[in-house]
Amino acid sequence: MQDYQKQRATVLQILEDHQSMPGNLLPILHGIQDTLGYIHPSAIADIASALHLSKAEVHGVVTFYHYFRQTPPGQHTIRICRAESCQSMNSKGLEAHAKQTLGIDFHETTADGRFSLEPVYCLGNCACSPAMTIDDEVHGRVSPEKFDQLIASKGAE
Ligand code: FES
Known part of the structure; x- marks a missing residue:
């Protein structure tokens, strides 16, 4: 799996772009997956912190929807x-x-x-x-x- 540090700037930009949007968790998760191909497990902490949620809450949503991946997709x-x-x-x-x-x-x-x-x-x-x-x-x-x-x-x- 790729090093999260290489993806972090992209994740933070997506968080910033959606900061003032109500109900922004799902659009953020889609934005990250559409851009990077998956949601790196280390991104959970950044998402939680930006949205004032617990890591468990964000993790719960990511794992509830099978559409979201936490590993890189195949070719x-x-x-x-x-x-x-x-x-x-x-x-x-x-x-x-x-x-x-x-x-x-x-x-x-x-x-x-x-x-x-x-x-x-x-x-x-x-x-x-x-x-x-x-x-x-x-x-x-x-x-x-x-x-x-x-x-x-x-x-x-
Ligand atoms: S049921 Fe519509 S494409 Fe499979």
């Missing part, structure tokens, strides 16, 4: 849809295949740092269920074979 983030339409088209089978192929569970990153796997709840691509994304690309009707091809194409980059 590519795969999101598999778990919502109703995709479930009816065997997204569970796709999920199991992805976990087995990558050797990781949801919210984990492969040991080589290439792929992170996350669940998502509807990508607006229900007509082409089961759906998933790799980074910003949306893919539909993803069979295990198609999943393997998509992963291989990213592995070759």
